[in-house]
Amino acid sequence: MWTGKGCILTFSDFTILEQLQRNITDRRTAFARLLEHKLENAELMTREDIPPIVATLNSRVRYRIGDADSQVRLLTPDPTQGMVGLSLPLTTMRGMGLLGLAEGEAIALLRDGETTPERIALEGVLYQPEAALRKMAERANTRPALRLVHDAGAPMPSLRPDLAGDDDPGPSAA
Numbered sequence: 001m002w003t004g005k006g007c008i009l010t011f012s013d014f015t016i017l018e019q020l021q022r023n024i025t026d027r028r029t030a031f032a033r034l035l036e037h038k039l040e041n042a043e044l045m046t047r048e049d050i051p052p053i054v055a056t057l058n059s060r061v062r063y064r065i066g067d068a069d070s071q072v073r074l075l076t077p078d079p080t081q082g083m084v085g086l087s088l089p090l091t092t093m094r095g096m097g098l099l100g101l102a103e104g105e106a107i108a109l110l111r112d113g114e115t116t117p118e119r120i121a122l123e124g125v126l127y128q129p130e131a132a133l134r135k136m137a138e139r140a141n142t143r144p145a146l147r148l149v150h151d152a153g154a155p156m157p158s159l160r161p162d163l164a165g166d167d168d169p170g171p172s173a174a
Contacts, residue, residue, distance in 0.1 A: 013056055048130075054128070061126065062122075
């Protein structure tokens with residue numbers, strides 16, 4: 001089914017797929033078979049270990065269907081999330097097919113009632129939430145950069161006015 005090494009899922013994505021499978025009533029549909037195939041053949045990884053080139057839930061992906069132009073969508077777990085035309089729900093064949101693929105991999109999807117499979121190739125993962133979390137954690141753990149200040153050893157100028165050469169004794173002389 002895949003042209004690459006297979007399906008890589010985070011533990012949370014796998015759990016969502018298991019829940020989705022529990023809610024399916026007809027296990028003979030193409031979608032149910034694809035979902036079962038994903039669950040049986042998935043390599044599971046933690047959020048910290050999943051490569052940034054793998055499509056996970058809430059990733060922004062660029063993909064191509066057959067020879068058509070590339071499309072960019074956000075993989076969402078729920079069809080009600082995201083705006084129409086900007087998101088690709090997991091509950092669609094294309095969304096399910098792209099989940100777990102790595103950049104450069106493709107999948108052939110055979111829809112119910114069709115004889116010719118639809119080839120979907122993942123061209124790129126433009127944003128992956130797990131990779132973004134790792135970057136934020138790295139930034140938080142880095143030390144602040146120090147800046148070398150020139151002449152740090154030079155004496156500081158006095159904040160008092162220079163009174164040398166002034167012969168006025170001031171108000172206390174009166």
